[in-house]
Amino acid sequence: MAFFDIKGLVNPLSTLKQFGNKPHTVEYPKKHKETADRYRGLHFNDLEACIGCGNCSTICMNEAIDMIHLDNIEGSEGDSGLRPRVDNGRCCWCALCVEVCPTGSLNMTKQDIFISSDADAFLWTPGVSNPEGKDILSFTSDEKTSLSLFDRVPMPEMEGEERVKSFAETMLYYTEEAAREEASRCISCSLCTEVCPDHMHIPEYINAIARGEDEDSIRIIYDNNPLGEMCGKVCTRRCEDVCALQVRGDAVAIRWLKEYAMSRAETADILKEIVNPDIQPANGKKIGIVGGGPAGLTAGYYLALKGFDVTIFEANEYAGGMVMYGIPKYRLPMDSLNKQIDYMKSIGVKIQFNTKVGKDISFDDIYKNHDAVFVGVGFQKPYNIGIDGEEANGVIPAVSLLFDVNSGKTPDLGHKVVVIGGGNVAIDGARVSRRLGSEVVIMYRRRVEDMPADWEEIEGAEVEAVDIMPQTIPIEIISDENNKVTGIKYLKAEMKADAGGGRPRPVPIEGSEAIMEVSTVIGAIGQEADYSFLSDEYMNKIEINRGRMVVNDQQQTKDPKIFAGGDAVNRTADAISAIADGYRAVKAIEKWLMK
Amino acid sequence: MREKATTLYLGPQHPGITGNMMVKLKVEGDTIQSASTHVGYLHRGFEKLMERRNWLQSFTILCRICVPEPDPNEENFARAVESIEGREVPERAKWIRAMVLELARIGTYLLWFAGQSGSAGLYTMGQWSIGDRDYILDLFEELTGGRIYHMYIWPGGVRRDLPKGFKDKVLQTMDYLEKRLVQYDKLMFDNTIFQKRAKGIGWIDPAKAIEWGVVGAPLRAAGIASDVRKDDPYEIYDKLDFELGHATTSDVWGRSQVRRFEIEQSINMVRQIMDKMPEGEYYNRIPNPMKWEVPPGEAYVKTESARGEFGFYVVSDGSNKPRRVHVKGPAYVHAVTLLEDLLKGANISDVSFIMNSLGTCPPEIER
Numbered sequence: 007m008a009f010f011d012i013k014g015l016v017n018p019l020s021t022l023k024q025f026g027n028k029p030h031t032v033e034y035p036k037k038h039k040e041t042a043d044r045y046r047g048l049h050f051n052d053l054e055a056c057i058g059c060g061n062c063s064t065i066c067m068n069e070a071i072d073m074i075h076l077d078n079i080e081g082s083e084g085d086s087g088l089r090p091r092v093d094n095g096r097c098c099w100c101a102l103c104v105e106v107c108p109t110g111s112l113n114m115t116k117q118d119i120f121i122s123s124d125a126d127a128f129l130w131t132p133g134v135s136n137p138e139g140k141d142i143l144s145f146t147s148d149e150k151t152s153l154s155l156f157d158r159v160p161m162p163e164m165e166g167e168e169r170v171k172s173f174a175e176t177m178l179y180y181t182e183e184a185a186r187e188e189a190s191r192c193i194s195c196s197l198c199t200e201v202c203p204d205h206m207h208i209p210e211y212i213n214a215i216a217r218g219e220d221e222d223s224i225r226i227i228y229d230n231n232p233l234g235e236m237c238g239k240v241c242t243r244r245c246e247d248v249c250a251l252q253v254r255g256d257a258v259a260i261r262w263l264k265e266y267a268m269s270r271a272e273t274a275d276i277l278k279e280i281v282n283p284d285i286q287p288a289n290g291k292k293i294g295i296v297g298g299g300p301a302g303l304t305a306g307y308y309l310a311l312k313g314f315d316v317t318i319f320e321a322n323e324y325a326g327g328m329v330m331y332g333i334p335k336y337r338l339p340m341d342s343l344n345k346q347i348d349y350m351k352s353i354g355v356k357i358q359f360n361t362k363v364g365k366d367i368s369f370d371d372i373y374k375n376h377d378a379v380f381v382g383v384g385f386q387k388p389y390n391i392g393i394d395g396e397e398a399n400g401v402i403p404a405v406s407l408l409f410d411v412n413s414g415k416t417p418d419l420g421h422k423v424v425v426i427g428g429g430n431v432a433i434d435g436a437r438v439s440r441r442l443g444s445e446v447v448i449m450y451r452r453r454v455e456d457m458p459a460d461w462e463e464i465e466g467a468e469v470e471a472v473d474i475m476p477q478t479i480p481i482e483i484i485s486d487e488n489n490k491v492t493g494i495k496y497l498k499a500e501m502k503a504d505a506g507g508g509r510p511r512p513v514p515i516e517g518s519e520a521i522m523e524v525s526t527v528i529g530a531i532g533q534e535a536d537y538s539f540l541s542d543e544y545m546n547k548i549e550i551n552r553g554r555m556v557v558n559d560q561q562q563t564k565d566p567k568i569f570a571g572g573d574a575v576n577r578t579a580d581a582i583s584a585i586a587d588g589y590r591a592v593k594a595i596e597k598w599l600m601k
Numbered sequence: 602m603r604e605k606a607t608t609l610y611l612g613p614q615h616p617g618i619t620g621n622m623m624v625k626l627k628v629e630g631d632t633i634q635s636a637s638t639h640v641g642y643l644h645r646g647f648e649k650l651m652e653r654r655n656w657l658q659s660f661t662i663l664c665r666i667c668v669p670e671p672d673p674n675e676e677n678f679a680r681a682v683e684s685i686e687g688r689e690v691p692e693r694a695k696w697i698r699a700m701v702l703e704l705a706r707i708g709t710y711l712l713w714f715a716g717q718s719g720s721a722g723l724y725t726m727g728q729w730s731i732g733d734r735d736y737i738l739d740l741f742e743e744l745t746g747g748r749i750y751h752m753y754i755w756p757g758g759v760r761r762d763l764p765k766g767f768k769d770k771v772l773q774t775m776d777y778l779e780k781r782l783v784q785y786d787k788l789m790f791d792n793t794i795f796q797k798r799a800k801g802i803g804w805i806d807p808a809k810a811i812e813w814g815v816v817g818a819p820l821r822a823a824g825i826a827s828d829v830r831k832d833d834p835y836e837i838y839d840k841l842d843f844e845l846g847h848a849t850t851s852d853v854w855g856r857s858q859v860r861r862f863e864i865e866q867s868i869n870m871v872r873q874i875m876d877k878m879p880e881g882e883y884y885n886r887i888p889n890p891m892k893w894e895v896p897p898g899e900a901y902v903k904t905e906s907a908r909g910e911f912g913f914y915v916v917s918d919g920s921n922k923p924r925r926v927h928v929k930g931p932a933y934v935h936a937v938t939l940l941e942d943l944l945k946g947a948n949i950s951d952v953s954f955i956m957n958s959l960g961t962c963p964p965e966i967e968r
């Protein structure tokens with residue numbers, strides 16, 4: 007190259023042509039370049055859809071999000087009432103918070119500029135500070151992109167035809183691998199803990215399973231529930247209804263995970279070794295417990311741990327109450343329940359079986375010989391169906407049928423059974439009847455979706471070929487000259503909106519009357535308590551309202567020495583509520599006696 | 602009369618320094634007697650920070666290790682984790698990753714054009730190429746939601762699929778840039794003044810280059826054909842047809858020639874990628890990020906960044922956080938040991954010029 011390379015000097019001058027070109031810069035603020043459809047700009051939160059799980063706050067490594075109370079947002083079941091507040095001065099716009107938001111309420115917007123001389127203005131609550139954000143959503147998450155794991159690990163189950171051949175458990179339960187995988191879906195938001203009547207430490211025991219520390223999990227469960235395996239198999243699991251993952255996917259299988267952990271302890275001895283309870287020395291106080299159902303057993307277990315001398319008086323041959331004699335064995339085998347009860351006995355809980363209070367021993371004796379009494383007698387007496395012809399042979403209350411079957415009997419129900427009711431007891435009656443060899447129909451007044459029974463139970467019944475007849479109102483039981491049931495007369499109903507704004511009501515359709523030939527009618531309309539063991543003196547001392555004993559928030563009745571819990575007290579009528587009552591009573595009894 | 606020696610401090614805030622770093626110069630007249638690099642102004646401790654963050658959270662800070670070209674960091678980390686975990690990456694994701702890496706290379710070279718010419722006083726070039734780089738950033742914004750920090754390549758694949766119409770936009774941008782290169786040539790590469798400034802300056806001894814740890818364009822300009830994409834192909838680089846830049850002068854001019862050639866290659870590679878990219882999944886989802894534990898193990902992976910071989914050494918002890926992440930970028934060698942050597946005997950006005958030709962990046966030295 008010569009020193010004066012003319013071309014090399016002239017070439018750059020061609021640049022001057024650029025003067026004629028349109029500039030590619032944007033004249034901000036006269037013009038604002040619109041950001042891309044996926045832009046990670048300022049956050050927006052749909053305050054209605056948000057459940058305050060706090061997962062955004064947990065993932066944010068810049069600690070840019072804290073969860074705060076807002077004036078107009080109340081917490082409720084499944085909603086902590088908290089909402090995220092973002093410090094835009096700390097945020098790095100990674101949008102991980104968006105990726106892990108289980109509900110999809112938290113997203114980012116196209117808004118890319120925010121200027122303020124007030125440092126506090128950078129702390130803002132998405133959705134409150136920028137309501138307009140909802141129209142410019144950009145970086146969002148959907149079921150596919152979200153980092154929440156929405157699909158539950160499927161539970162292996164026995165085939166439908168196989169099931170009705172025996173009373174073997176229909177659920178085959180998680181393997182270790184499946185349990186770890188399912189447990190790893192939990193985001194530890196604790197919304198479930200709030201809703202669980204017993205406030206079990208759900209994220210903690212699930213995390214232990216996810217980490218592979220099953221024994222830890224058992225110990226965490228035993229902290230406030232001595233019937234964890236039973237709950238693992240049959241709990242009504244209200245926790246799952248509020249699981250944050252359930253908004254856009256499947257709730258974590260909290261119940262099945264509990265079952266997995268608890269079933270690692272195969273015998274009462276192993277259980278004792280794992281739980282390794284800290285039993286306080288005897289404190290000299292005696293507690294009498296009437297009824298060995300979940301409420302009584304729970305109270306007994308934790309009182310015994312605290313050094314109380316505990317005796318449970320139980321009318322039946324086995325303890326467990328309705329979970330022993332009501333719940334069918336294909337859902338909760340006897341061995342499983344007895345293992346849990348044997349463990350309780352091993353730590354000092356005394357149970358006097360076949361001892362009906364009011365008959366074999368008087369309540370007064372118990373009252374006078376103990377420092378405090380806990381009453382957990384449940385609802386043992388079935389209601390009548392309340393239609394004509396009910397006195398006929400072959401009309402059986404579901405709980406009586408279940409009691410018989412669970413006690414080892416195999417009643418002959420004939421070729422066809424009709425079950426009346428739509429709750430879990432009705433489904434149990436129906437599925438047990440299938441196992442006894444009958445064809446089964448369930449008649450329910452409202453729609454299938456209105457049935458109070460657990461959806462998995464309804465599915466189970468369907469798999470086992472139980473015929474569900476919704477919107478059907480039985481009106482009369484027909485019997486032959488020997489007073490033996492031969493049929494049931496019923497009406498079909500249509501659902502009418504309730505004028506008072508309540509749930510739709512079934513209204514009989516005129517002329518729809520029909521008769522179905524059946525051999526047995528099973529009523530599953532509900533139960534009530536039997537207080538005949540209480541003399542007038544005690545009936546007067548403790549208040550009973552609409553069939554339930556009235557207690558304060560410490561499970562204490564009007565007679566301060568008598569505590570009560572379980573079905574005979576609470577309105578939720580499930581095992582976990584009975585356990586929670588029992589657990590609460592322990593604390594109260596301790597406080598009351600040891601002050 | 603003998604001139605008196607004096608000390609000059611270039612940086613840490615100086616437009617000729619590509620970030621915050623200081624070069625302490627002992628000069629006599631215009632001639633540098635000795636130079637020493639001082640770093641520490643940008644230390645943020647990323648490697649250490651990652652030990653306290655879970656695996657997903659670590660992913661969000663990696664990109665900051667290199668501002669102009671964050672993507673090799675993301676790709677390296679993702680590939681290291683995938684290699685420890687044995688996690689499969691969908692084919693489509695690999696192609697998307699290569700596209701991102703090549704777009705990043707183009708963007709980084711455009712930025713380099715600005716630095717290289719600006720440090721020679723040719724400011725117009727910088728205005729052009731930085732303006733044109735914004736079209737690459739527009740693509741990134743559309744693809745990833747961010748212009749500078751993309752946070753897009755993560756373990757298991759990429760974060761989102763290509764948006765609708767993205768392919769056409771990419772191809773249009775490539776066509777545009779290709780046309781612009783002709784104008785760049787007129788302004789910069791065929792410019793006598795630039796050539797006179799660049800030739801013979803900042804000579805790296807080819808015989809010592811490998812021993813010193815020189816990588817990337819400076820190594821290729823020393824006549825040594827070395828590029829991770831060819832030598833140790835990752836993602837889908839073995840399925841692309843491309844050539845490496847080559848020069849033998851081993852000076853600023855040679856390095857400029859290599860980059861000028863490679864930007865064209867990258868444009869061409871992006872076209873091939875857009876043409877061959879298969880349909881399908883773009884992501885093999887990680888477990889719940891809060892509970893994601895990477896099995897014990899370690900991996901060393903590397904990419905060819907715009908500045909040369911870029912490596913990540915990642916160790917997991919089986920927990921939910923990295924036990925150790927070590928980043929091996931080119932800048933440590935290029936901006937500390939090599940630069941100090943090259944500046945001996947150089948003219949003061951060439952300091953920034955030489956630095957730019959090495960692609961130094963202070964934030965990367967101080968990860």
Ligand SMILES: Cc1cc2nc3c(=O)[nH]c(=O)nc-3n(C[C@H](O)[C@H](O)[C@H](O)COP(=O)(O)OP(=O)(O)OC[C@H]3O[C@@H](n4cnc5c(N)ncnc54)[C@H](O)[C@@H]3O)c2cc1C
Pocket residue numbers: 240241242296297298299300301302319320321322325326327328329332333334361362363364382383384385386405408430431434539571572573574579580581582584
């Ligand atoms: C068929 C059926 C299925 C059910 N399925 C489920 C389910 O899947 N999940 C769930 O969570 N809940 C279920 N429940 C409800 C659950 O069983 C009850 O909520 C729970 O057992 C209530 O516990 P409790 O301790 O209050 O009373 P109970 O379990 O009723 O126990 C009361 C105990 O007191 C004893 N007793 C009563 N009177 C006396 C007396 N005078 N002297 C001595 N002992 C006495 C009884 O023999 C009994 O053992 C079901 C109930 C039924 C009937």
Ligand code: SF4
Pocket residue numbers: 062065066067068069070071092096097098099100101102103104
């Ligand atoms: S975008 Fe990232 S840094 Fe910002 S609040 Fe969300 S998680 Fe935190």
